[in-house]
Amino acid sequence: MKTLVIGTGGREHALAIALSRDPAVTELHAAPGNPxxxxxxxxxxxxxxxxxxxxELAGSIGAEVVIVGPEAxxxxxxxxxxxxxxxxxxxxxxxxxxxxxxxxxxxDVMTAAGVPTARSRVCTTPAEVAxxxxxxxxxxxxxxxxxxxxxxxxxxxxxxxxxAHAASCRRVxxxxxxxxxxxxxxxxxxGTTGYPLQPAQxxxxxxxxxxxxxxxxxxxxxxxxxxDPDLVDTVMAQVVRPTLAEMAARGVPFVGxxxxxxxxxxxxxxxxxxxxxxxDPDIQPVLAVLDSPLGVxxxxxxxxxxxEVESPRFADAAAVSVVLASAGYPESSSSGDVxxxxxxxxxxGADVIHAxxxxxxxxxxxxxxxxxxxxxxxxxxAEARARAYAAADHITFAGQQxxxxxxxxxxxxxxxxxxx
Numbered sequence: 001m002k003t004l005v006i007g008t009g010g011r012e013h014a015l016a017i018a019l020s021r022d023p024a025v026t027e028l029h030a031a032p033g034n035p036x037x038x039x040x041x042x043x044x045x046x047x048x049x050x051x052x053x054x055x056e057l058a059g060s061i062g063a064e065v066v067i068v069g070p071e072a073x074x075x076x077x078x079x080x081x082x083x084x085x086x087x088x089x090x091x092x093x094x095x096x097x098x099x100x101x102x103x104x105x106x107x108d109v110m111t112a113a114g115v116p117t118a119r120s121r122v123c124t125t126p127a128e129v130a131x132x133x134x135x136x137x138x139x140x141x142x143x144x145x146x147x148x149x150x151x152x153x154x155x156x157x158x159x160x161x162x163x164a165h166a167a168s169c170r171r172v173x174x175x176x177x178x179x180x181x182x183x184x185x186x187x188x189x190x191g192t193t194g195y196p197l198q199p200a201q202x203x204x205x206x207x208x209x210x211x212x213x214x215x216x217x218x219x220x221x222x223x224x225x226x227x228d229p230d231l232v233d234t235v236m237a238q239v240v241r242p243t244l245a246e247m248a249a250r251g252v253p254f255v256g257x258x259x260x261x262x263x264x265x266x267x268x269x270x271x272x273x274x275x276x277x278x279x280d281p282d283i284q285p286v287l288a289v290l291d292s293p294l295g296v297x298x299x300x301x302x303x304x305x306x307x308e309v310e311s312p313r314f315a316d317a318a319a320v321s322v323v324l325a326s327a328g329y330p331e332s333s334s335s336g337d338v339x340x341x342x343x344x345x346x347x348x349g350a351d352v353i354h355a356x357x358x359x360x361x362x363x364x365x366x367x368x369x370x371x372x373x374x375x376x377x378x379x380x381x382a383e384a385r386a387r388a389y390a391a392a393d394h395i396t397f398a399g400q401q402x403x404x405x406x407x408x409x410x411x412x413x414x415x416x417x418x419x420x
Contacts, residue, residue: 001295002027004058005041006048006078007069010323010355010373011280013037015067015294017351018287022295029061035364036354048073051081058087065090065299071147071277074256075101088302091256092276096247099254100276103145103173109250110271113242117271118263120175129166132174133159143273145171153214178263178270183224184282185232185260187240188297190306191253194240195297196232198289198314199224202282206330208405215330216370219406220282221320221381222289227264235260235269243274255301281373284353285319285384288377320384320407321375322392326356327399329369334399337366341394350376350391366397381407 003025005012013036019025020040031054033043046057049072058066066082068074068091077094091097098105104122109115118141121132133140140162144152146169154165155177166172183201187194202220206212228234239260247254259275287294292313300309327334333356342352342364353375356368374392378384385407392402 001025001299002062002064003029003295003299004061004063004066005030005033005037005069006046006054006066006073008032008034008048009070009280010353010370011278011283012069013353013355014280014284014287014351014375015069015278016041017353018290018294019067022293024293024299025295029063031057034354035357035359036352048078049076051076051078054078055081055085055087058082059085063087065295065302067091067298068256069277071097071100071275074276075147079256088299089255090298090302092254093252095252096254096256097276099247099258099274101147103143103273104171106274107173109243109246110274113246115239115242115271116268118175118178120173122171123166123174124171126163126167129163129172129174133162136174136176139177141175141177142166143173143175144169145173178265178272180263180265180270181226182272183227183262183264184279185235185262186278186283186286187236187258187260188301188306188312189240189244189254189256189258190301190304191248191255192244192304193306194236194244194258195301195306195311196236196240197286197312198222199227199231200282200286202279203403203406206325206401206403208403213330215325217279217281218323218325218370218403219321219373220285221318221384221407222285223318223381225381231264231269235262238269239271255304280355281321281323281353281370284321284373284375288319288351288375289315289317291315315377317377317379318381318384319375319377320381320388321353321373322388322402322406323355323370324372324374324392324395324397325370325401326366326368326397327401329401333366333369335365335367336360337398339364339366339371339395339397341396342372344394345374345391348376348387348391348394350374350388352391352395371397371400
């Protein structure tokens with residue numbers, strides 16, 4: 001199976017690693033990729049936001065399935081253009097990708113499907129924002145309606161901060177605060193059927209203890225031994241199946257990864273948000289313990305025959321990913337800083353997952369906010385965590401930032417309930 005992965009980040013590298021280990025994947029290509037992906041796949045230059053260019057590339061290399069990693073290309077209609085060429089795609093249409101592209105659309109779908117979620121109001125004027133903030137009270141939750149690279153949400157007790165964030169957006173969704181630990185559930189969907197992966201939790205704040213600015217994620221781990229054993233079954237019954245049915249009824253069946261961001265409240269799981277792709281870094285540890293072939297799974301979903309293949313299996317193990325970020329992140333990022341120690345980290349048995357890296361005169365350098373993630377597997381979370389940090393200690397670059405408390409219990413439970 002000739003497979004093409006679209007994207008440049010850690011999610012795409014983690015997917016490429018898992019795909020490269022699937023015997024059914026006979027050729028692995030990526031566009032535009034990064035230096036880490038380039039070690040295991042053939043890279044091709046392409047603008048991932050150009051639907052026609054991606055479709056042309058897929059056709060020229062004879063791709064049998066295309067996996068679109070990031071949300072922006074999906075919202076831009078890349079999957080539609082590739083499908084129009086008769087090539088199977090794992091990723092939703094531009095219309096279905098509005099589940100992430102528009103928070104208001106997602107809320108409308110949740111309401112119609114009876115999905116348990118926070119009460120909310122869509123606001124376009126300062127007066128509407130003020131009224132919604134009064135209605136729901138503090139902590140205030142204000143979400144940019146449009147794509148914001150995982151950083152368009154403000155959760156704060158400071159009313160002025162909430163109002164300022166709303167003022168910086170064209171349209172926002174103001175919600176009630178959901179109190180409880182958070183986790184991520186990824187569901188592979190073919191428009192009708194959904195197969196859940198193992199839940200994970202990521203750590204959003206830049207500093208230890210859940211302090212500082214919100215980021216795209218500073219680390220993640222799985223399994224979540226503290227969750228209800230029935231959590232996945234409950235979410236599939238109350239959230240995923242009704243959502244798939246509602247999307248199909250609207251004529252926009254959802255094919256791809258439905259990311260369900262959850263708050264585990266005293267009243268049960270509630271949906272914080274939908275995304276339309278695998279989350280990064282929270283998908284990284286999940287793929288590390290996936291014990292069944294990823295390529296076969298995603299190909300079946302892309303062809304609408306998910307029910308014909310086995311549901312995902314997971315090893316009786318744990319995995320932890322620790323993100324190494326560049327100086328200035330998340331407000332800015334430093335590029336061009338030389339990275340050393342990657343080979344030494346990999347020699348420990350850990351995976352070094354590239355996100356914001358580049359090659360300059362034969363040297364690996366920083367090229368983004370989240371530069372690398374170091375992922376390790378162990379018999380339990382404690383062992384995986386120790387291995388990930390031991391491997392990460394080998395890697396250096398100027399201004400490196402990392403948290404020292406990823407997957408450190410009981411923080412895994414506590415931080416989810418904090419203002420994130």
